[in-house]
Amino acid sequence: SNNSQWINFVTIRNRNWYRDNVVLLGDAAHTAHFSIGSGTKLAMEDAISLARALDQHGDDLGAALAAYESERRPIVERFQQAAAESRSYFENTARYVHFEPMQFAFHLLTRSGRIDYDVLRLRDAAYADRVDRWFARSPGAIAPPPLFTPLQFRGLTLPTRVVRSHGIVEASADGAPLAGYSTDAIDAAEGSPLILTPIVATSPGARITRADAGIYSSKHVEVWREIVESVHQRGATIGLRLGHAGRRGSTRPRSAGLDRPIHDGGWPLLSASAIPYSSRNPVPKEMDRADMDRVKAEFVEATTRALEASFDLLQIHMAHGYLLASFLSPLTNKRTDEYGGSLENRLRFPVEVLVAVREAWPQERPLSVALNASDWARDGFDVDDAIFVAGVLKDHGCDIVEVLAGYTTPRMRPRYGPAFLAPLADRIRNEAGIPTLVGGGIMTTGRANTVLAGGRADLCVLDPSP
Numbered sequence: 001s002n003n004s005q006w007i008n009f010v011t012i013r014n015r016n017w018y019r020d021n022v023v024l025l026g027d028a029a030h031t032a033h034f035s036i037g038s039g040t041k042l043a044m045e046d047a048i049s050l051a052r053a054l055d056q057h058g059d060d061l062g063a064a065l066a067a068y069e070s071e072r073r074p075i076v077e078r079f080q081q082a083a084a085e086s087r088s089y090f091e092n093t094a095r096y097v098h099f100e101p102m103q104f105a106f107h108l109l110t111r112s113g114r115i116d117y118d119v120l121r122l123r124d125a126a127y128a129d130r131v132d133r134w135f136a137r138s139p140g141a142i143a144p145p146p147l148f149t150p151l152q153f154r155g156l157t158l159p160t161r162v163v164r165s166h167g168i169v170e171a172s173a174d175g176a177p178l179a180g181y182s183t184d185a186i187d188a189a190e191g192s193p194l195i196l197t198p199i200v201a202t203s204p205g206a207r208i209t210r211a212d213a214g215i216y217s218s219k220h221v222e223v224w225r226e227i228v229e230s231v232h233q234r235g236a237t238i239g240l241r242l243g244h245a246g247r248r249g250s251t252r253p254r255s256a257g258l259d260r261p262i263h264d265g266g267w268p269l270l271s272a273s274a275i276p277y278s279s280r281n282p283v284p285k286e287m288d289r290a291d292m293d294r295v296k297a298e299f300v301e302a303t304t305r306a307l308e309a310s311f312d313l314l315q316i317h318m319a320h321g322y323l324l325a326s327f328l329s330p331l332t333n334k335r336t337d338e339y340g341g342s343l344e345n346r347l348r349f350p351v352e353v354l355v356a357v358r359e360a361w362p363q364e365r366p367l368s369v370a371l372n373a374s375d376w377a378r379d380g381f382d383v384d385d386a387i388f389v390a391g392v393l394k395d396h397g398c399d400i401v402e403v404l405a406g407y408t409t410p411r412m413r414p415r416y417g418p419a420f421l422a423p424l425a426d427r428i429r430n431e432a433g434i435p436t437l438v439g440g441g442i443m444t445t446g447r448a449n450t451v452l453a454g455g456r457a458d459l460c461v462l463d464p465s466p
Contacts, residue, residue, distance in 0.1 A: 009033050009087050011080060017073070018065040025050065030076045032083035035090055036112050042079060046072055078417075085423055086112040095430050099455055102134040107454040113418065117145070117453060118446030131453050146452035147445050147460065153399050153435070155364035156237065156312055161452055163437060163461045164192035166238075170253050175201065175214030182227045189236035194459070199243040199317050202298040205267050206244035206323070209253050215240070215305045216298070224309035232310075239313030240306045241370065242357075244295060246323030247271040247284040247332070248407075259410065270295070272326040272333040272340070272349075278410050286335070292349055295323070299353050303360040314361050315368035316354060320407040324350045325372055328389065329381040329408045343385055351396055358397035366399040368437065373424035374405045376412040383427050390432035400458065402437040403428055416440075419447050426456035439463055 012031040017024045026043025050068045057064035089096075089111040096107055110116055121128035129143070136143040143149075148160045166188055171180040188195040201207040201214040214220055224240075231238045250266035251259055261281050269284035270291055276283045285291070299316070306314055318324040326332040327349050333340050339348050354369065361367055371393070373386040390401050403425040406412045421440035429436040439461030442448050448460040 009091075011084065011087075013080070017069040021061060023050065023065055023068070030080060032076075032079050033087035033090075035086040036079070036083045036114070038079055038083070042076060045075075081415075081417060082112040082114050088423070095427070096455070098430075100134070102131060103453065103455050106131055107456075110450050110454050113422075116446050117449035118444070135453055145445070145449045147448045151458060153313075153366035156366050158193045158237070158459075160193055161448070161459050162192045162194070163439075163459050164188040164195045165439070165461055166195050166197045170209055170211035170255075172211050172213040175204065175207070175212075175216060176220050176223050177213045177227065181213065181223075182230055185227050185238065186230050186234060189231045189234040189238075192236060192462075194237050194239060194313070195231065196239045196313075196315065196461075197241050199241045199245075199322070200302075202242060202244055202295070202302040205270070206249065206295075206298070208245040208249055209251055210262075211253055212245075215242070215302050215309070218305075221305045221308050224306075224311075228310045237312035239315055239368065240309075240311040241315045241317055242299065242302055242306065243317030243370075244270075244298075244323035246321070246326050247275070247277045247281065248321055250282065270323060272323075272346075273335055275332055275334065277321065287349075292352070296353050296356050300356050300360045303357045307360075307362065313366050313368060314357070315370055315402065316350075316357060317370045318350050319370045319372040319402075319404040321409065324353060325408060328372070328385070329375055331375060331377060331380045331409055343388060347389055347392060351392060354393060354396050354398060367397055368400045368402060369393050369398045370402040370404055371428075372405055372408065373403050373421070373428060375408040376406040376414055377409050380408060383424050386424070387428055387431045390428045390434050394432065394434040398434065400435040400437050401428060401432075402439075402461075403457075405440075418443070419451060422451045422456045425451075426454075429457060430455065435459075437461065 014024060014029055017029050025046040027039060032038050032042060049072050053064040053068040057067060096104055099107065109120060132143040132145050135146045136149045147162060151158045151161055166185050171178045185195060201212055203216050207214060215224060228238055247269050248259060249269050250262050252262055259277055259281060269282055270287050271284035272287065274283055274286040303314060318328065327339065327346050333346050338345055340346060358367055371386055371390060372381055373383045375381045393401065403421050405421060405424065406414055418441045421438050425436040425438035435458040437459040438451065438457040441463060442451065442460050443463050448462060451457050451460055
């Protein structure tokens with residue numbers, strides 16, 4: 001609001017940092033928003049790195065310049081990512097004016113990702129204690145950190161904000177989970193009050209691989225009920241991720257490679273448009289009205305079976321390029337009817353499924369949607385689209401959005417890193433006004449506490465990977 005021309009900052013990136021005997025350093029090679037105060041420091045470090053490379057490689061100028069770029073580029077790109085988050089904060093401060101002062105200040109301090117909850121506690125333990133007491137609404141002298149405070153959705157109360165994804169996939173026979181599912185679910189329940197299954201198919205044709213689990217027969221219900229009871233016996237709750245593979249279905253086990261099609265014995269695929277996932281995958285059928293009615297009915301039947309199996313939460317998967325996601329993305333939806341074109345039209349069928357499932361799912365039990373916040377691809381579905389969609393989903397009974405990204409097309413350009421989905425969850429939560437669940441590189445409790453206390457998400461999926 002101060003009319004400064006620096007408010008909208010241009011980030012410079014270069015595909016190459018040198019050509020022949022010309023080399024770029026500092027702001028000529030890269031810019032990072034001034035709010036993290038690193039521009040001059042980065043330029044001086046570039047110069048030191050270049051001098052060292054020239055000294056080490058003698059008369060081989062090409063090798064020296066290549067060594068300089070290979071050393072500096074990864075470091076600079078991490079700074080640029082942090083600076084981009086900081087810049088986004090200052091260019092969109094209005095997004096957070098509804099925060100209470102304690103959360104507003106915490107979000108400001110942790111805006112770039114370079115400072116987190118653990119760093120603040122190390123620097124000022126009394127301040128971190130005040131953040132804990134504010135988040136927990138506790139007037140006492142001691143309060144748990146944000147990750148270990150309760151949360152309630154409809155009739156479901158969670159004692160902590162920890163969520164674990166049930167890791168076993170491709171351990172089923174004809175859609176029925178095998179023993180490994182139960183063992184893995186029990187292990188996950190030991191450290192989390194809420195666990196989520198992998199994507200469970202609504203029909204045989206909705207599976208990703210032959211070994212994926214389903215919930216499309218009474219036999220499946222019996223097996224799932226035993227798994228749910230085992231989880232409940234350990235004091236945890238369990239949510240069912242319900243989905244349809246769409247054009248990413250009929251593939252070999254993931255151990256043989258991602259999205260590799262089955263050559264013999266595969267099944268027909270459906271999608272918003274007749275566009276294959278890649279040149280090696282089969283062309284799916286563009287869904288007609290009869291296909292939509294059948295798929296919607298399968299989601300409803302699966303919802304009824306999920307209730308019979310006593311699941312505590314239900315999630316509809318609308319991400320990662322699977323069937324419902326294929327309607328949302330302009331990269332996969334080229335329809336010319338009322339289900340294509342504008343975002344409002346592309347959203348029609350996913351909302352039809354959501355409404356039908358919400359009517360079949362008890363009002364006291366929460367309903368979630370897994371939603372891509374970005375396709376990570378040019379001209380694809382982006383976070384602005386996701387904010388609009390999340391608002392519509394909220395109006396039709398969705399209680400919490402799990403924020404995901406990518407896999408709409410194999411030509412995506414991922415942006416991984418610590419808590420890499422948190423900025424996307426932040427925008428959806430605070431612009432669409434809907435609670436968010438987020439994972440993606442959240443490997444420490446400190447990182448999770450940063451996401452929660454800063455109002456970026458309401459639940460965190462902890463990633464146990466190193």
